[in-house]
Each structure stands twice: as structure tokens, then as C-alpha cells.
Amino acid sequence: MNMSQPRQAEDTIVKAERIPTTFIEVDKPSVTEASQLERNVKDKRKNRHFQLQKGLYQRWRTTINALVIMVFLLLPFVKYQGQQAILFDLSQQQFRFFGVTLWPQDFTLMAWVFIIAAFLLFLATVIWGRVWCGYLCPQTSFCFSFVWVEQQIEGNRNKRHALDKAPWTLNKLIKRIAKHSIWGLMSLVTGCGFIAYFVPATSLYMDIFTLNASGLVTAWVWFFAVCTYLxxxxxxxxxxxxxCPYARFQSAMFDSNTITVTYDTKRGESRGPRKRKQPTSLGDCVDCNLCVDVCPTGIDIRNGLQYECINCGACVDACNQTMIKFGYQPNLIGYFSENKLLGKRSGGVKSWKFVGYAAGVLAMVLVFTLDAFSKTDIELNVLRDRQHLYREVSEYRIENTYTLVIRNKTQQDKQYFIYLDKENGLEINRDINVEVVVKAGELLIYPVTLFHTRSGNEMDKLKRMSVMFNVTNVDEPRDSVAQQSQFFTL
Ligand code: SF4
Ligand code: SF4
Structure with missing residues (x-):
């Protein structure tokens, strides 16, 4: 042990002498400084209020956010053919969408819709970055509407911070009660909005607010209301x-043509305060900090692209306001692509990521279309009698029994024609070429017995034959299903 230590040291020196080494002074915080910085950022974010900004992008955002909330709340009230147009009826295990009823076996269609939506989101992210997060995400819409209420009652960002620190007075109590009451009401309406997709919407709101809803429905409404409130x-x-997992992996879809909210460092630096119209050698950033004050996630976009940025554009509007005040060109912070900032040409086919996602969307829309067109509104299952393969009624007469399970998957009563495709000399003891009425969404259990009468030595040759059961909608003959089964003899 003692011998090996000097030898090891010697080896290290020899290796170091062979490898040319340049020592670089790295100006980075030590581990303790870095964790202190991180703690400071977290402390700043704790109970942090942000200022609602006005401007072009915020007008777009509030309009779109309001539309998202309105569509979410009003969609369950839309009627189609006298029924709620969109309803996940869990008790009946069916999903109704504008006259189309999807049953659990049709859920591949739903799966395709979700997959297409996900790929459209990826495609949009390649082009416009996190446009979904900033403008369309319900999370953003609800948070901004809650902050709007807060700002109307408690005042701007500074007043809200001051109120947090102020001692409890009657004024503070009234403001807090008013804010939380409105938040509570908004949350309860949102909870009803969620559940209205699962139970009839028209009676739900009245039942909840008059305490007449069932225990289960009330519990779910309150669950979503509490989640929204918190x-x-x-x-x-x-x-x-x-x-949100999307925040973590969205940057994998970015390329140099992706448009994201970016600070033009070349133009802005070096930053520093100054008086209006004062000549200066500084960059255009006057270090007013407005871009940070209005940021809902509390980041400083001047530090570069960060996963916290939801692309809401509040800092763009805030900075443009400052630029106009100081007589500078707008868009020191703006929606730029990396290529645009570098003065490179962008356009045409954006990138292979773009091509890949676009091709993926097209392929999946094609599969979805084929799947949707092959869907029928009738479900047919032919069940053979499992206990008796066949029954010998007389020496030359054999019978097989079946049960036809026919489901009407629509929301209207339908008249169906049941018939056998290839009769192969079979007799039918029950009317199989018959019209039946199946009620909306219901199952019809229809037992059928087939006979075969044989002659001479046919008995030895014939072991089994195929039979095809058909069910066709009388009013729409294209709506038809068939299922093959077997007829067994001796
Ligand atoms: S930095 Fe903040 S304010 Fe600016 S777009 Fe991103 S999230 Fe919005
Ligand atoms: S708002 Fe614009 S000028 Fe003000 S600190 Fe941010 S980048 Fe600089």
C-alpha cells in the first residue's frame, strides 16, 4: 500500500506532462451559490403576483381564452335531434357525438382522434412553439381568468403584494371574502361544466344549486370544483x-425555424436604465423589468429560452409598451425564430421534423377516415348452442340452434331485416326472413333454429356447411352486417 502511493503520483505527473493542458478560468457560481440562487428564485415565486398586461397579443390571448371557456361550458347544452349532442353516458357505456353513438368496441375511433390531436399539437409546436400553452390550454385560460378577478378586487400587482403583507382589517377581510367567493362560484360552475359531459346538462346545474343532485354527481362536481379552485x-x-409533461419534452420538437418568444440580445445588450431621448451607447433594453413583472411563470426571458416560458406574449406587449415610450423600434422581445434572428432565410419546407409530423397527421387522418367509414350502426353476434353441436330430430332430420344478438347502436328505433344468405337446402323452424324492430341503443336476443333434411347416403358425405346470417337496416340497406357460422350434421 505504502509502495503504490508514490508510484501512482508519479504516473499522474507523467501523464499530465504528455497531455498539453490549458487551464480555463470559469466564471460560474459555486455549488452553494447556485443552490442559493435557485432558492432565491423559488422564494420570489412563492406568493408571487404578476401584472395583467394590455396589448395586441394579450387581446388575442384573452379573446381565445374566453372562447375556450365558453365552448367548454356551453357545448353540453347543444342539442342534436332532440338529445344532448355530446354525452359520455357511462351508465349505458356509450359516447354520443352529434347523432353518432360510439360503443366500447368503437373506441379505436376515439383513440385515433386523440392520436391525431396529439400529432397536430406536435406539428403546431414545430412551427409556433408552445402556442397551445399560451393561447389555448384550459389551464392558462382558467388561471388568467382567476387573476383577472383578483386584480379587479385587490388592485394591481403592487397593491396585491401590499395587501398580502398588510394586517387583517375589515377592508382586507371584505376583499378576501369577495375574491374567494367569486373564485368558489367560478370553480363550482367549472365543476358542473366537467360533469355536464357525463350527465344531462340541462338539469345538472339546477340540481346542484338546489341541492337535488344525487350523492355521486354532487361528489364529482365538488371534486372538480375544489381542483379548479386550488x-x-x-x-x-x-x-x-x-x-405538465408537455413542458418538459416540447423543446425536442423545436428547430431553428420554430417561432418562440425571444429577446433580441444583440439589440438589447448591454442593458441599462436611462432617461427618455437621452443619447446612450447602451443597448435598447432600459432594464425596466416590466417583462418579468408581467410573466405568469416569473421568468426573465432575457436569460434565453427556458422551459417555463408558455409563449403567452405578455412580455412582448410589456416591452413594446416601453419601446414606444422611449421612441425605440418595437419587438425587442418578439415572436422570432432562431433563423430570423440570425438573418437567415426561412420558409418552404421547414424541416424534416415538420415533414415527419405532417406526414404522420395525414396518414392517421386516412386511417381514421377508413375506420369511420367501415363502422356500422348495427352490431351482430351469432352464438351457437354450446351444449349441443346438433340435435337429431329424426333419422334424416338434423337441427342446429343459434342465438343472434343484435344491437341497434343508434339513438333511434330501427327496423331490421334478418335473413340467411346461403340456405343450402336448410329449412328454418322460426321466421328468419323477418323484419324486427330494435329500440334505440338496445339489444335484441333472437333465437334461431335451422333444420336439414337429408336423403339417401348424403348423410355420410355431409359433415358441416357454412351459413351466413345477415341483418340489414330496412330504411338504409347500405347499413348491413353479416356473420358466418357453421351448421353441423352427424
Ligand atoms: S417569458 Fe413569461 S411572459 Fe414572456 S411569453 Fe414566456 S411565459 Fe409569457
Ligand atoms: S421590458 Fe423590455 S426594456 Fe424592459 S427590461 Fe424587459 S426587455 Fe428590457
């Missing part, structure tokens, strides 16, 4: 930062 009132950006 999420939009308190969690807010923490959901985007710590819970």
Missing part, C-alpha cells in the same frame, strides 16, 4: 412547471 387560485404556474 389549481387556478393557488397552484397556477406550478402546474406548468412541475406537473
Amino acid at each position: 389549481n387556478a387560485g393557488f397552484m397556477r404556474e406550478k402546474m406548468c412547471l412541475h406537473c
Whole structure:
């Protein structure tokens, strides 16, 4: 042991002498400084209020957010053919969508819809970055609407911070009660909005607010209401930062043509305060910090692209306001692609990622279309009698029994024609060429017995034959299903 230590040291020196080494002074915080910085950022974010900004992008965002919330709340009230147009009827295990009823066996269609939506989101991300997060995500819409209520009652960002620190007075109590009451009401309406997709919407709101809803429905409404209240009132950006998986992997879809909210460092630096119209050698950033004050996730976009940025454009509007005040060109912070900032040409086929996602969307839309067109509104199952393969009624007469299970998958009563395709000399003891009425969404259990009468030595030759059962909609003959089964003899 003692011998090996000097030898090891010697080896190290020899290796070091052979490898040319340049020592670089790295100006980075030590581990303790870095964790202290991180702690400071977290402390700043704790109970942090942001200022609602006005401007072009915020007008777009609020309009789109309002539309998202309105569509979400009003869609369950839309009627189609006298029924709720969109309804996940869990008790009947069916999903109704504008006259189309999907049963559990049709859920591949739903799966395709979700897969197409996901790929469209990826495609949109390649082009416009996190446009979904900033403009369309319900999380953003609800959080901004809660903050809007807060700002109307408690005032701007500074007043809200001051109110947090102020001692409890009657004024503070009234403001807090008003804010939380409105938040509570908004949350309860949102909870009803969710559940209205699962139970008839027209009676739900009245039942909830008059305490006449069933225990189960009430529990679910309150569950979603409490989630909304905690999420939009308190969690807010923490959901985007710590819970949303999309925030973590969206940068994998970015390329140099992706448009994201970016600070033009070349133009802005070196930053520094100055008076209006004062000649200066500084960059255009006047270090007013407005872009940070209005940021819902509390980041400083001047530090570069960060996963916390939801592309909401609030900092763009805030900075443009400052640029106009100082007489500078707008868009020091703007929606830019990396190529645009570098002065490179962008356009045409954007990138292979873009081509790949676009091809994926097209392929999946094609598969979905084929799947949708092959869907029928009748479901047929032919069940053979499992206990008796056949029954010998007389020496030359054999019978097989079947049960036809026919489901009408539509929301209207339908008249169906049941018939056998190839009769092969079979007799039918029950009317099989018959019309039956199956009620909307219901199952018809229809037992059928087939006979075969044989002559001479046919008995030895014939062991089994195929039979094809058909069910056709009388009013729409294209709506038809068939299922093959077997007829067994001795
Ligand atoms: S950096 Fe700008 S665009 Fe990104 S989240 Fe903050 S305010 Fe919105
Ligand atoms: S708003 Fe614009 S000028 Fe003000 S600190 Fe941010 S980047 Fe600089």
C-alpha cells in the first residue's frame, strides 16, 4: 500500500506532462451559490403576483381564452335531434357525438382522434412553439381568468403584494371574502361544466344549486370544483412547471425555424436604465423589468429560452409598451425564430421534423377516415348452442340452434331485416326472413333454429356447411352486417 502511493503520483505527473493542458478560468457560481440562487428564485415565486398586461397579443390571448371557456361550458347544452349532442353516458357505456353513438368496441375511433390531436399539437409546436400553452390550454385560460378577478378586487400587482403583507382589517377581510367567493362560484360552475359531459346538462346545474343532485354527481362536481379552485387560485404556474409533461419534452420538437418568444440580445445588450431621448451607447433594453413583472411563470426571458416560458406574449406587449415610450423600434422581445434572428432565410419546407409530423397527421387522418367509414350502426353476434353441436330430430332430420344478438347502436328505433344468405337446402323452424324492430341503443336476443333434411347416403358425405346470417337496416340497406357460422350434421 505504502509502495503504490508514490508510484501512482508519479504516473499522474507523467501523464499530465504528455497531455498539453490549458487551464480555463470559469466564471460560474459555486455549488452553494447556485443552490442559493435557485432558492432565491423559488422564494420570489412563492406568493408571487404578476401584472395583467394590455396589448395586441394579450387581446388575442384573452379573446381565445374566453372562447375556450365558453365552448367548454356551453357545448353540453347543444342539442342534436332532440338529445344532448355530446354525452359520455357511462351508465349505458356509450359516447354520443352529434347523432353518432360510439360503443366500447368503437373506441379505436376515439383513440385515433386523440392520436391525431396529439400529432397536430406536435406539428403546431414545430412551427409556433408552445402556442397551445399560451393561447389555448384550459389551464392558462382558467388561471388568467382567476387573476383577472383578483386584480379587479385587490388592485394591481403592487397593491396585491401590499395587501398580502398588510394586517387583517375589515377592508382586507371584505376583499378576501369577495375574491374567494367569486373564485368558489367560478370553480363550482367549472365543476358542473366537467360533469355536464357525463350527465344531462340541462338539469345538472339546477340540481346542484338546489341541492337535488344525487350523492355521486354532487361528489364529482365538488371534486372538480375544489381542483379548479386550488389549481387556478393557488397552484397556477406550478402546474406548468412541475406537473405538465408537455413542458418538459416540447423543446425536442423545436428547430431553428420554430417561432418562440425571444429577446433580441444583440439589440438589447448591454442593458441599462436611462432617461427618455437621452443619447446612450447602451443597448435598447432600459432594464425596466416590466417583462418579468408581467410573466405568469416569473421568468426573465432575457436569460434565453427556458422551459417555463408558455409563449403567452405578455412580455412582448410589456416591452413594446416601453419601446414606444422611449421612441425605440418595437419587438425587442418578439415572436422570432432562431433563423430570423440570425438573418437567415426561412420558409418552404421547414424541416424534416415538420415533414415527419405532417406526414404522420395525414396518414392517421386516412386511417381514421377508413375506420369511420367501415363502422356500422348495427352490431351482430351469432352464438351457437354450446351444449349441443346438433340435435337429431329424426333419422334424416338434423337441427342446429343459434342465438343472434343484435344491437341497434343508434339513438333511434330501427327496423331490421334478418335473413340467411346461403340456405343450402336448410329449412328454418322460426321466421328468419323477418323484419324486427330494435329500440334505440338496445339489444335484441333472437333465437334461431335451422333444420336439414337429408336423403339417401348424403348423410355420410355431409359433415358441416357454412351459413351466413345477415341483418340489414330496412330504411338504409347500405347499413348491413353479416356473420358466418357453421351448421353441423352427424
Ligand atoms: S417569458 Fe414572456 S411569453 Fe414566456 S411565459 Fe413569461 S411572459 Fe409569457
Ligand atoms: S421590458 Fe423590455 S426594456 Fe424592459 S427590461 Fe424587459 S426587455 Fe428590457
